[in-house]
Amino acid sequence: MLSYSKIKFEKIFPKNYKLIFDWRNTKFIREKMLNPKKISYKEHLYWCKNLKKDKYNQSYIIKYKNKKIGLISIKKIDKKNKTCTWGYYIAEVSYQYLALLVQLKFISWIFDKKNIKKIWGETLSNNKNILKIHKYFGFKVDGVIKKGVKINSKYVDIILTSLFRNEWNKNKKRIFSNYINY
Secondary structure, X not given: OOOHHHEEEEXXXXXXXXXXXXXXXXXXXXXXXXXXXXXXXXXXXXXXHXXXXXXXXXXXXXXXXXXXXXXXXXXXXXXXXXXXXXXXXXXXXXXXXXXXXXXHHHHHHHHHHOOOOEEEEEEEOOOHHHHHHHHHHXXXXXXXXXXXXXXXXXXXXXXXXXXXXXXXHHHHHHHHHHHOOO
């Protein structure tokens, strides 16, 4: 049985920089990102060093049963309007089955711990599994940016989605009761 309580979000330390760099540059991760290009280690280190001082963008390692499996990010945190964008990836292929559980914990964490009222996001239209999970969790499509990004010589639409805390509160009891073993 999957265990919700075994999913943890851990601060990023220098010892994790290389691991995150390797994850970020894998083909199957890049193909699902708005910026699918390989990044240099210099660019990556710049990003890592800015994490500590950037109050509007936060990233954490996802751990399951103490195994590092991916990354979550909250970006463009607007404390006045209580909004943010977000994203995550599970880089360890053998743990991709945890996507629904990770998203469940991440959304709860954003609303409960970060005091956000609206989460918004941008998902590539070819990322069908994540879009299906978003819909199941109550995300609504706010719009589409037609042919918004070029991936492997093809233009792909960007789907704009959002979820409000009050909508989440209506859906989470159903979702938790179906999937959670604490």
